[in-house]
Amino acid sequence: MKMNVLSQLNDLLEQRRTEIPKLRSKGQKVFGYVCCKVPVEIVHALGMIPIRIGVAAEAKMATGKEFTHQFTCPYIKCIVGEMLEQGDFFHDNVDVISGFVTCLTVHRCLEVLKQYTGKTTFYLTHPLNPPTKREEKFYMAEIAHFVSQLEAASGKKLDNPRLKESVEIFNWIRVKLRELCRLHSMNCSGLRWSEVLKIIQAGFLLDAKQYLAFLMETIRKIEAEKEELQDSNGAPRIMLIGSPMLPGDDMLIKIIEDCGARIVADTLCTGMRTFEDLVISEPTIAGIAQTYLNSNPCASAQDLEIEKDRRLKHTFRLIREHKVQGAVYYALRFCDHYAFKDDETKQFLAEKAGIPMISIHSEYGETEEGRLRTRIEGFLETL
Amino acid sequence: MDTKMELPPPIAELREKFLQTEDIVLQDGTRVSPEEMWDVACLPFRGKYRHAIDFRYDLELVSVFKHRYLQMSCIPRIKKMHDKGVPVIFTFGGGMGFTAGEIVYGCHAITYGLTNYFNEVWWDEKWDLQEEAHRWSSFESCPGEPPVALMARDGTIPTDMIISGTGVFGDLPCANQLMRRWPIPLHFIDIPFNGRGKDWALEYLTDQLKATVDRISQISGKKATTDDLNKGIRMMNDLFDTYREYAEIVTSAKVPPIASMENLIVTGSIFDFCSDPVALTQANRALNAELRERVRKGVRPPGIAEDPIRVYLAEKMPPPPGLNLIDDLGGVAMGPEVTDSYYLFEPIAQDTDDPCRAMAEWSLNKSPWSNALPLEERTKWLVKVLEKYRPEGVIFTAVWGCQLDPQFSRYMADEIKKKFDIPWMMTVLEDVAVEFGDDGKYHLKANQRTRIEGFMEMLKARRKSQKRET
Numbered sequence: 001m002k003m004n005v006l007s008q009l010n011d012l013l014e015q016r017r018t019e020i021p022k023l024r025s026k027g028q029k030v031f032g033y034v035c036c037k038v039p040v041e042i043v044h045a046l047g048m049i050p051i052r053i054g055v056a057a058e059a060k061m062a063t064g065k066e067f068t069h070q071f072t073c074p075y076i077k078c079i080v081g082e083m084l085e086q087g088d089f090f091h092d093n094v095d096v097i098s099g100f101v102t103c104l105t106v107h108r109c110l111e112v113l114k115q116y117t118g119k120t121t122f123y124l125t126h127p128l129n130p131p132t133k134r135e136e137k138f139y140m141a142e143i144a145h146f147v148s149q150l151e152a153a154s155g156k157k158l159d160n161p162r163l164k165e166s167v168e169i170f171n172w173i174r175v176k177l178r179e180l181c182r183l184h185s186m187n188c189s190g191l192r193w194s195e196v197l198k199i200i201q202a203g204f205l206l207d208a209k210q211y212l213a214f215l216m217e218t219i220r221k222i223e224a225e226k227e228e229l230q231d232s233n234g235a236p237r238i239m240l241i242g243s244p245m246l247p248g249d250d251m252l253i254k255i256i257e258d259c260g261a262r263i264v265a266d267t268l269c270t271g272m273r274t275f276e277d278l279v280i281s282e283p284t285i286a287g288i289a290q291t292y293l294n295s296n297p298c299a300s301a302q303d304l305e306i307e308k309d310r311r312l313k314h315t316f317r318l319i320r321e322h323k324v325q326g327a328v329y330y331a332l333r334f335c336d337h338y339a340f341k342d343d344e345t346k347q348f349l350a351e352k353a354g355i356p357m358i359s360i361h362s363e364y365g366e367t368e369e370g371r372l373r374t375r376i377e378g379f380l381e382t383l
Numbered sequence: 384m385d386t387k388m389e390l391p392p393p394i395a396e397l398r399e400k401f402l403q404t405e406d407i408v409l410q411d412g413t414r415v416s417p418e419e420m421w422d423v424a425c426l427p428f429r430g431k432y433r434h435a436i437d438f439r440y441d442l443e444l445v446s447v448f449k450h451r452y453l454q455m456s457c458i459p460r461i462k463k464m465h466d467k468g469v470p471v472i473f474t475f476g477g478g479m480g481f482t483a484g485e486i487v488y489g490c491h492a493i494t495y496g497l498t499n500y501f502n503e504v505w506w507d508e509k510w511d512l513q514e515e516a517h518r519w520s521s522f523e524s525c526p527g528e529p530p531v532a533l534m535a536r537d538g539t540i541p542t543d544m545i546i547s548g549t550g551v552f553g554d555l556p557c558a559n560q561l562m563r564r565w566p567i568p569l570h571f572i573d574i575p576f577n578g579r580g581k582d583w584a585l586e587y588l589t590d591q592l593k594a595t596v597d598r599i600s601q602i603s604g605k606k607a608t609t610d611d612l613n614k615g616i617r618m619m620n621d622l623f624d625t626y627r628e629y630a631e632i633v634t635s636a637k638v639p640p641i642a643s644m645e646n647l648i649v650t651g652s653i654f655d656f657c658s659d660p661v662a663l664t665q666a667n668r669a670l671n672a673e674l675r676e677r678v679r680k681g682v683r684p685p686g687i688a689e690d691p692i693r694v695y696l697a698e699k700m701p702p703p704p705g706l707n708l709i710d711d712l713g714g715v716a717m718g719p720e721v722t723d724s725y726y727l728f729e730p731i732a733q734d735t736d737d738p739c740r741a742m743a744e745w746s747l748n749k750s751p752w753s754n755a756l757p758l759e760e761r762t763k764w765l766v767k768v769l770e771k772y773r774p775e776g777v778i779f780t781a782v783w784g785c786q787l788d789p790q791f792s793r794y795m796a797d798e799i800k801k802k803f804d805i806p807w808m809m810t811v812l813e814d815v816a817v818e819f820g821d822d823g824k825y826h827l828k829a830n831q832r833t834r835i836e837g838f839m840e841m842l843k844a845r846r847k848s849q850k851r852e853t
Contacts, residue, residue, distance in 0.1 A: 072789070111791070128556070129571065
């Protein structure tokens with residue numbers, strides 16, 4: 001089952017990469033976005049192709065650094081590198097650039113891309129305070145502004161039936177991804193986390209309907225074979241917390257898995273946060289805004305009281321739900337929001353959840369493999 | 384004053400001139416005589432803040448000793464105010480950038496910020512505090528603000544509240560939440576990114592500034608009225624007027640009348656107003672009068688060449704020995720942008736019915752350095768500044784770990800080069816930006832020296848070749 005699913009996925013991704021240029025030549029616009037909280041259902045409803053920009057690659061980081069700086073996080077350097085390197089898939093195929101702005105680095109990244117690509121670029125600003133009536137009002141207006149910019153870029157007017165249809169498709173995708181993760185967490189998906197993550201991240205590129213069909217089929221197969229796939233070898237159950245891991249940045253995950261542990265959940269914006277808490281109950285702009293505003297945030301969110309910290313509460317919920325025994329905290333270099341909060345998170349997890357955490361500061365690339373392996377082995381021994 | 388204190392001859396001579404200058408009246412009405420100011424400004428000669436005199440200064444300029452006094456007396460003045468019941472507020476993320484000064488002073492409180500970092504860490508050689516601050520936050524944090532936060536935590540500076548701007552200040556908001564466990568009340572202001580021209584962003588920020596006023600009022604026990612807040616705005620606008628005047632004198636003179644190191648002291652005072660905008664306004668006025676006189680008489684600052692190469696400091700500035708080096712190599716450093724951009728702006732609207740709205744309006748739409756503003760706007764602003772300063776080259780200095788500045792240096796450099804055809808050098812300060820010499824003093828690190836030397840040589844060669852062409 002496993003090989004079948006993964007090879008099917010690779011084929012779909014390959015096909016999609018050749019299909020997108022053809023769709024563009026027929027007039028469809030590609031909307032490249034940064035960050036996981038861009039309301040893709042609106043983009044989809046306007047007939048554009050939403051794709052999330054970014055693949056971890058050292059060569060792209062080098063290009064990105066030319067246009068940003070050594071102090072810029074690798075995630076952004078990769079995105080900038082991909083968008084500015086001729087011949088790169090994203091450079092060649094993205095028509096409109098946008099992003100959900102939660103930190104200054106993402107904001108500046110979009111400005112740099114606007115300047116050097118000359119492409120239509122606009123932003124969606126997210127309030128960093130916890131949502132109250134004041135934040136809701138701001139965000140509603142911000143989303144409405146975002147919609148007007150999307151309409152201008154697509155040359156179409158957003159209509160309710162199409163929006164409803166798109167919301168429904170993406171809701172189903174999120175439901176199915178949650179189901180996939182639940183099965184994986186129950187040790188009966190037959191997949192490793194690196195493979196589950198690959199499935200999650202395929203949604204960054206694939207056509208929504210096609211992706212949903214793939215997910216439904218995969219889950220059907222897992223359900224049918226779950227008795228045989230059941231694996232209860234007692235491997236430590238690990239959760240990943242921290243900075244984005246772009247497609248291609250799987251070294252740490254593979255080390256954890258090679259060392260005999262099982263990753264059962266994550267809070268990454270390139271992983272489970274792309275669908276957790278994002279099922280929209282009211283298929284309107286207001287409903288979409290409400291859902292995104294109240295979904296679990298990244299470390300850039302600013303909560304005055306630690307007891308009410310949304311990110312930590314969400315992490316705690318997943319720990320309980322997935323029976324996590326240890327956490328690996330991944331802070332990309334110069335991803336300050338995560339880099340600053342590792343000690344605090346470690347203390348919180350120890351006090352509230354009673355689980356240990358190891359903090360890994362790293363960047364995309366394989367030069368650190370030996371060091372990481374030693375640290376992960378040591379951590380797993382303590383579990 | 385300890386009159387037996389041995390001062391180097393030029394300083395002793397300067398003292399006589401300084402004692403002829405006017406008193407300064409602090410915000411609380413306390414009058415400070417030149418003798419008292421001199422006593423504090425000369426602390427480094429008695430060992431306190433001793434590294435402040437590792438560099439070469441313009442010892443013919445009298446008024447800057449008032450700035451030195453205001454910088455070095457920061458903590459005792461704050462403590463005195465605190466003892467008198469005035470709330471003390473650490474504005475994390477800047478006394479700059481989000482109009483904290485106007486609000487804090489309008490609410491009968493006082494604020495402090497980065498001046499204390501330079502005093503305690505740099506001049507008093509407490510690099511261990513910087514190290515501890517990195518351990519507390521991250522080794523990738525900027526060196527400046529976290530140590531000041533620890534001074535608040537440890538009570539080195541009595542602190543009744545911490546106000547932090549979120550979002551737009553690079554790595555600073557990342558440290559906000561590490562203070563949640565502290566007993567000091569914490570308050571956040573979320574300045575929306577890219578909020579320029581958006582009514583809803585203006586409303587959002589205005590509401591938050593009003594909430595900030597309420598929060599400070601709770602601490603002070605005194606409700607700040609519209610008049611109080613307008614007074615805070617006027618107080619800060621008066622200060623910025625003197626800075627604008629200063630910049631005008633520097634930019635309009637044929638040869639800038641102030642050497643690079645003195646310029647750093649004056650501009651550095653603006654970071655957090657030395658916790659007393661009223662006193663700093665007086666110091667700036669005295670300085671401006673002295674500089675005008677210099678220009679009128681054609682007095683060149685000591686150590687500055689007859690026709691110096693004008694170098695503009697974009698973003699931040701090289702460390703002090705680097706500024707001496709620029710002078711030594713026939714140049715003069717002007718700026719830096721970090722202070723110019725805050726204070727060469729259009730003032731905040733005064734005496735309106737809604738001062739919080741006026742402050743929010745400025746923060747989102749007018750402040751040229753606000754990170755809420757698009758880079759395009761900031762670059763346009765820098766173009767205007769460079770038109771005034773007419774530099775032959777630009778040194779862009781990024782500070783270690785500071786996520787604010789480096790990310791757009793390429794963007795700005797490309798635009799500036801297109802517009803002015805002048806060289807732009809990008810440098811990065813290391814976490815500890817100076818090295819210790821055998822003489823126990825701070826010196827420029829070799830990499831900075833090499834780069835500044837190379838850059839200045841290039842500017843000289845360029846000037847020669849341009850002269851040949853004409």
